[in-house]
Amino acid sequence: MSESFIHLNEVRKVYRTRGEEFLAVSDVTMDIDVGELVSLVGPSGCGKTTVLKILAGLHPHDGGTVRIGAGEHDFDPSRDVGMVFQASLLLKWRRIIDNVLLPAELLGLPKKESLDRARDLLHMVGLDGFEDKYPYELSGGMQQRAAIARSLVHDPKLILMDEPFGALDALTREKMNLELLRIWSESKKTIIFVTHSIPEAVLLGSRCAVLTAGPARMADHFTIDLPYPRNLDMKTHERFGVYTRRIYKLLEME
Amino acid sequence: MKQKTDYLRRTLPAVAVHAAVVLAWYLWVELGDVPQYVMPSPLDTVMSIFEEYNWLHNTLVTAGEVFFGYLLAVVVGVGMALAFSWWRMLSDTFMPLVVSLNMIPKVALGPLFIVWFSYGFFPNVIIAFSICFLPILLTTARGMSEVEPELIDLVRALRGTKWQIFTKIQLPGSLPYIFSGMKVAVVLAVAGAIVGEFIASEEGLGYLMLQVQVTLDTAAMFMAVLLITLVGVALYGLVLLLERIFVVGDSRLEAGA
Structure with missing residues (x-):
């Protein structure tokens, strides 16, 4: 059996503020293969974002094992992470193309190649012709597309998404879900996708991890055995309903 | 074309109001028979530029004091703000002091x-620096x-440096x-x-105002005030120009003018 790309075992994180301990997340155990899209779903305070920050190397974990990279899929934590957040966090004073180039600049990648790649990515996310616009000239959905292009520009191996569509209206959100599935299949990246939305988690994920709050822990994770390419029709399928009910149950919402 | 007429429609009232004030001033002085040492007419004021008051030199001195004091304030102000944002402890320790100092009417320190520093240009x-650097x-x-x-997380995930955060995000963002x-x-x-020049000096428009006050040359005092104002307007114009160059449209609106 070959080693998984990401190996998490009993990962745990405790925050300490003013002498008080606060359990951010615990029992995070799962193996993720290269090219998977794993959705992390759960209520506020369950530690989804903490898991992302541990994976990004922004927070040390307090217990358990975190290993990223295996064999031919080595992983350089200083350059192989791309991030997308709920807010697009595009820099207001930069044109879209220059926003996309930010990670390449930070890493000091060659300018010419980066520029070509940024243009290709803007094409992939459907923002042809918006290179020289400023962020305020784009709609919320378009800004998130630009943010996704930015997360890919330095060709990282792992993309971390923290509720990237949480601020979009429901229709735009569904459209962006399909877009993300397409971008994922074209870019073949490993994506960890944090969301509040159970249908979103099921529609997107090749695998789904469910986290609960109070105590903050990972309750379960399972493969979502729905065929790709996925579409919105699948939300009405019986198997889709089985998965969403399973998650609701884990979150003790029914 | 439409933009041009819009621009005219917006600026015309402003120009008209200024002109009306000057006209009212002129009429008041001429028709009201106001003595010149109380209120010179606009014409008297303008004509005073031909008197031997070394206008150019005095204006340049004041403009120099303003400019260098201001420049120093920008450099020190931005530099200190940067230090405060990098070292939280520095900010926690000194920010309250800065706020207290801001409450002192700096003019009173003149x-x-x-x-401390004797008198003159430096x-x-x-004084110009100390009064304007806190804001x-x-x-x-x-x-x-x-x-x-x-x-910041995004930058740190790629092991970006503090300097990169400053140059690429903090500075342009602020x-x-x-x-x-x-x-x-x-x-x-x-x-x-001007306060500095009032208190003690041998040159500058503030100094000049005190000189002509003695001889009751009110027209020259008006001229001095006008030139002081123009120094301020010129600097303000320069700042506006720089803002136009460096700050992108949308972010400019958001922070308010």
């Missing part, structure tokens, strides 16, 4: 500065702290704030330089 630069520091510090923490502080500071810098 006589002290004369005692002490007036210091720049406070607005810049505010701007630097407005950076979204997630954006430019709208810096400029709004700088605009407030222009008027203060001018006031600072």
